[in-house]
Amino acid sequence: MDYAPTDDDYRFNVDIWAPFLADLDVCSRYSIYPLSNQEIVAIQNGMMPLLRRLQAWVIQCINANPEGMFFRLGTRSPKDVWKQCATHLEDNIDAQIALCRITSMADILRLCKYSERMIDDMRYHLEKYQGTQSLCIVLAPWRPRRGIEWRCFYRQDGTFAACSYWCDDATTATIPTSLVSFVKKVAGRLSALYDRMVVDVEVDGDNLWLIELNPWSEGTDPILWTWHELDALPSGTVAWR
Ligand SMILES: Nc1ncnc2c1ncn2[C@@H]1O[C@H](COP(=O)(O)OP(=O)(O)OP(=O)(O)O)[C@@H](O)[C@H]1O
Numbered sequence: 001m002d003y004a005p006t007d008d009d010y011r012f013n014v015d016i017w018a019p020f021l022a023d024l025d026v027c028s029r030y031s032i033y034p035l036s037n038q039e040i041v042a043i044q045n046g047m048m049p050l051l052r053r054l055q056a057w058v059i060q061c062i063n064a065n066p067e068g069m070f071f072r073l074g075t076r077s078p079k080d081v082w083k084q085c086a087t088h089l090e091d092n093i094d095a096q097i098a099l100c101r102i103t104s105m106a107d108i109l110r111l112c113k114y115s116e117r118m119i120d121d122m123r124y125h126l127e128k129y130q131g132t133q134s135l136c137i138v139l140a141p142w143r144p145r146r147g148i149e150w151r152c153f154y155r156q157d158g159t160f161a162a163c164s165y166w167c168d169d170a171t172t173a174t175i176p177t178s179l180v181s182f183v184k185k186v187a188g189r190l191s192a193l194y195d196r197m198v199v200d201v202e203v204d205g206d207n208l209w210l211i212e213l214n215p216w217s218e219g220t221d222p223i224l225w226t227w228h229e230l231d232a233l234p235s236g237t238v239a240w241r
Pocket residue numbers: 028070072075076077078079097140141142143144145149200211212214
């Protein structure tokens with residue numbers, strides 16, 4: 001087990017923030033399926049007859065995206081699955097992420113069986129969140145990484161800090177100004193939901209793409225920063241590493 005999702009993680013589920021950005025062309029068009037507790041148990045145990053409604057939804061999504069889809073739960077992705085079935089991919093991030101590409105219901109069941117993150121999130125959901133929150137399956141059109149991903153820390157007082165997300169990407173000397181304005185635009189849309197957030201953005205030349213949001217708190221990896229440093233930044237700071 002690596003990490004148990006918290007109330008804060010649930011506040012940042014994709015199904016909560018994505019609708020606020022639906023009319024902006026800044027991120028994946030997510031398809032979202034709220035799971036019942038009975039369906040979660042059926043996924044855990046491979047009980048296919050109880051998953052007919054989910055299967056029909058998956059087939060519909062795949063038919064609309066025959067090149068495949070990126071699979072995750074509302075809480076997190078199964079990007080750790082390579083550790084169970086493909087340890088030779090240790091240094092190949094793109095190949096690790098490619099294991100999250102699905103073209104069938106069987107692919108989803110396999111990821112839920114072998115990813116520790118999926119196993120933990122389903123178990124914790126059943127133990128702790130019965131009836132209070134919904135756990136969703138999220139599918140997005142498959143879109144392989146093209147540029148450099150940045151992890152951006154943003155407070156609604158205008159404070160912005162960033163660093164590259166994958167440690168094998170060289171950090172550039174200056175942050176693109178477009179990244180700061182992009183994050184402010186996204187955060188502006190979400191001001192009713194969050195007073196601080198972590199925004200992952202891929203920058204590919206002039207194209208910027210929102211990967212996802214996470215809580216500004218323990219549980220989210222601050223990468224080249226510490227949470228103490230970030231919390232201590234004066235209001236309105238713009239900083240990067
Ligand atoms: N639609 C997509 N197609 C292909 N790859 C994707 C897609 N969306 C995201 N990814 C890749 O998968 C990685 C993990 O996705 P995401 O950030 O949504 O998951 P997460 O498990 O919540 O991550 P974290 O642990 O950083 O919070 C991203 O860094 C990105 O490289």
